[in-house]
Amino acid sequence: MPPMPPASLPELPFEVAQFERLLSKPNSDTTGFAGFFNSGEIWVARVPARLDVMGGIADYSGANVCEAVLGRGVLVALQPRTDRTLRIRTLQLGSRSLPVETRIPMEYFGSGDGLGDYAGIRELCQANPLASWAAYAGGSIFTMLKEEGVKLQYGFSMLLLSAVPMNVGIGSSATIEVGTLACLNAYLGLRLDAGRIARLGQMAENHVVGAPCGIMDQLTITVGRKGRMTHLLCRPGSVVGEIEIPAGTGFVGINSLVRHSVGGNPYGDTRIGAFMGKRIINALRARTGRGGLDYLTQLTPDEFNTEYLPHLPESLVGSEFLAKYRTHDDPVTTIQPDATYRVVGPTRHPIEENERVLRFMEALNAANQGDAAALVTAGECMYGAHASYRDNCRLSTAEVDFLVEAVRKRGAEAGLFGAKITGGGTGGTVAVFGRTDALKLHLPQIALEYSRRVGAMPDIFDGSSPGAVEFGARRYLFGATGWAGSQV
Structure with a gap:
């Protein structure tokens, strides 16, 4: 196959340029896509990773x-098949790595005359630990079929081409989910809006992957725009607006190399503790004839501290809570009767964090109006968020604390304003805010110091790129001159 015109590459995101390079390789070159794609049409979506700047x-x-989209992400390519097989292959960009592949007979999604249930698909994806990664794409496909009533006569081959590592706290699981859904949305001509795509991605992660996440990641990478931060209100998920990054500053991530997962016990237990706290608060409100809270963040910190904090237990055994309150009203987590859950810290954190996020965005807006001191204020909000992750939620680690303190020690005088753990915590990536020149100077130094501590050089995640909606979709056709791609 003749090579694609190189002139098209500079304007395209990294993953798209690499996809076109690999697609153009001749069939005799087994480092390309020979044997996976044939000469039929290919549909492509691409989504960025995200940096959780504030809110988590x-x-x-x-x-x-307040969330940002990063420069690297995941590309999903789909080619229709003539049988009823879903063939899914994943390939990591950036280094020599082996592709991993699985196949799902479409009959496995069925039960009787219709589709199966989420529990059955989750069990299917977890039955073979070597193929459990397919829950992100396979679960997203099943969720779209189930929730949108889509009927597929034939299957397809799907390629997941990733330029970001998994489990580092930058929304890599959401990139697979949203990328899969966005690609299907284009291929099937469904015209689903951004909010619906994000919601389906969250449902796939909650019900098939089994991670009790909110909608933040999925919505950020769906609606985020290059060079902007997105302000979301997660009730349950709406876009409030965009935040301009002050001139001469930026946000980057540094990988702690401590594996992160929102499916693990620390994250889930923290979530359960917060929902326990809300249930107890609502019981107290009912005694005085007041309506229940839909969300903890409907309270101000002053209201929480004066009215409810004295009545909350520091911790509570699951069986004791269930005996008194019966349910914590969270459909995606399960209280274990013999487990002990911290209540005060996980309940306090989101109430105070919501106020910090608002102060942070006010500070950035002030900085955009010329108030240089507001940059320091914004950074202090990030340090406060990290302290609450560490002390209220117990979701930090010694390695993450080291990175945050390395930024703090250099300080605003050196052009570094703030840092914090991101996403679900327990490792993952640290977000850093500073002047762009200071980030370029100091982040490599911090990475080198950290490598001496842990024995490996951490990744630095920077840049910005279009979200799923801003990118749209591309369609590739093979003709007399080889492959040609066009925006659709």
Whole structure:
């Protein structure tokens, strides 16, 4: 196959340029896509990773959050088949790595005359640990079929081409989910809006992957725009607006190399503790004839501290809570009767974090009006968020604390204003805010210091790129001169 015109590459995101390079390789070159794609049409979607600048796990408590899209992400390519097989292959860009592949007979999604249920698909995806990664794409496909009533006569081959590592706290699981859904949306001509795509992605992660996440990641990478931060209100998920990054400053991420997962016990237990706290608060409100809260963040910190904090237990055994309150009103987590859950800290965190996010965005707006001191204020909000993750939620680690302190020690005088743990915590990526020249100077130094501590050089995630909606979709056709791609 003749090579694609190189002139098209500079305007395209990294993953798209790499996809076109690999697609153009001749069939005799097994490092390309020979044997996976044939000469039929290919549909492509591409989504960025995200940097959780402020808000994080407060999303499931209805908080305001402020999120950025990063320069690298995931490309999903789909080619129709003539049988009823879903062939899914994943390939990591950036280094020599082996592709991993699985096949799902479409009959596995069925039960009787219709589709199966989420529990059955979750069990299917977890039955073979070597193929459990397919829950993100396969679960998203099943969720679209189930929730949108889509009927597929034939299957397709799907390629997941990733330029970001998994489990580092930059929304990599959401990139697979949203990328899969956006690609299907284009291929099937469904015209689903951004909010619906994000919601389907969250449902796939909650019900098939089994991670009790909020909608923050999925919505950010769907609606985010290059060079802007997105202000979301997670009640349950709406776009409030965009935040301009002050001139001469930027946000980057540094990978702690501590594996992160929102499916793990620390994250889930923190979420359960927050929902326990809300249930107890609502019981107290009912005694005085007041309506229940839909979200903890409907309270101000003053209201929480004066009215409700004295009545909340520091921790509570699951069986004791269930005996008194019966349910914590969270459909995606399950209280274990013999487990002990911290209540005060996880309940306090989202209420205070919501206020911090609002102060943070006010500070950035002030900085955009020329108030240089507001940059320091914004950074202090980030340090406050990190301290609450560490002390209220117990979701930080020694390695993450080291990175945050390395930024703090250099300080605003050096052009570094703030840092915090991101996403679900327990490792993952640290977000850093500073002047662009200071970030370029100091982040490599911090990475080198950290490598001496952990024995490996951490990734630095920077740049910005279009979200799923801004990118849209591309369609590739093979003709007399080889492959040609066009925006659709």
